[in-house]
Amino acid sequence: MVPITTLHYLVVAAALFVLGVIGVLTRRNVVIVLMSIELILNAVNLNLVAFSRMWGNLHGQLFAIFIVVDAAAEAAVGLGILIAFFRNRETINVDEIDLLKW
Amino acid sequence: MNSGLNSAINAGMAPVATPWFFYALAGVAVVSGVLVITRRNAVHSALALIVTLLAVSGLYLMLYAPFVAGVQIIVYAGGIMVLFLFVIMLVNIERSSKERTFNRMWPVGLAAACALLALFVSVIVKGRALLNDPMTGKALWPDPVKKLAESSNTQQIANMLYGEAGRMGEYTFAFEIASLLLLVAILGAVIMTKKKI
Numbered sequence: 001m002v003p004i005t006t007l008h009y010l011v012v013a014a015a016l017f018v019l020g021v022i023g024v025l026t027r028r029n030v031v032i033v034l035m036s037i038e039l040i041l042n043a044v045n046l047n048l049v050a051f052s053r054m055w056g057n058l059h060g061q062l063f064a065i066f067i068v069v070d071a072a073a074e075a076a077v078g079l080g081i082l083i084a085f086f087r088n089r090e091t092i093n094v095d096e097i098d099l100l101k102w
Numbered sequence: 103m104n105s106g107l108n109s110a111i112n113a114g115m116a117p118v119a120t121p122w123f124f125y126a127l128a129g130v131a132v133v134s135g136v137l138v139i140t141r142r143n144a145v146h147s148a149l150a151l152i153v154t155l156l157a158v159s160g161l162y163l164m165l166y167a168p169f170v171a172g173v174q175i176i177v178y179a180g181g182i183m184v185l186f187l188f189v190i191m192l193v194n195i196e197r198s199s200k201e202r203t204f205n206r207m208w209p210v211g212l213a214a215a216c217a218l219l220a221l222f223v224s225v226i227v228k229g230r231a232l233l234n235d236p237m238t239g240k241a242l243w244p245d246p247v248k249k250l251a252e253s254s255n256t257q258q259i260a261n262m263l264y265g266e267a268g269r270m271g272e273y274t275f276a277f278e279i280a281s282l283l284l285l286v287a288i289l290g291a292v293i294m295t296k297k298k299i
Contacts, residue, residue: 066280
């Protein structure tokens with residue numbers, strides 16, 4: 001059995017990142033687009049913690065914690081925008097959000 | 103020091119988690135990640151995302167990061183996902199479950215994501231080639247130099263965040279900025295969800 005190296009974690013994180021990008025680019029539901037962004041941030045976090053393990057210090061884990069804080073702020077503001085928009089237009093589809101389109 | 107640590111690891115402190123744990127957790131994370139972006143019902147997507155988050159927190163435990171794993175479960179799976187589920191239940195899902203799941207430009211998005219995947223694969227293959235090259239001797243991703251202390255992990259993180267012995271920690275300023283960011287985000291969310299501003 002091959003021992004698990006940093007490379008293994010990078011592969012998993014790359015897969016999660018690409019899944020998140022596919023979700024952001026192809027889904028219509030804004031809530032699921034926001035969830036895909038969470039998936040992307042998780043992939044980044046996994047990379048940071050794997051590198052923290054690789055170098056044997058804790059800076060990567062600190063960065064991961066700050067990214068969790070950012071993700072919480074982003075989710076709160078994004079979902080707030082979504083609720084305000086839903087109140088105005090009765091839709092949560094990305095391609096119908098075109099109020100700023102000229 | 104380092105060799106002594108390694109021999110201590112080899113002697114009796116072999117990690118409990120075997121490679122099979124890694125493959126199981128990674129498989130669960132990726133499969134439920136696929137479910138997140140393919141389910142039509144947003145509630146099912148949210149539940150799949152919770153499973154992904156828990157699997158990733160298991161991977162953090164395998165990486166000797168118990169505090170980050172705890173934060174992942176408490177903040178992500180416990181806090182952010184509850185927020186998501188509340189919003190899903192506030193906006194109506196009946197209408198969106200009858201409409202198209204993917205937008206019209208989905209082949210373009212899929213192609214862009216495939217290009218990104220090709221980039222990642224090329225970087226990983228290049229790093230692997232460096233890893234196996236005896237001439238260069240320097241791997242892009244070397245093996246872990248030392249084991250992270252698991253039992254004092256939280257204490258070390260606290261020392262870096264809040265400082266120790268009366269001195270400011272390395273990340274104290276960033277920590278205060280992050281708390282300010284959260285305050286602004288809370289205010290923004292409250293103001294935007296108000297009916298009349």
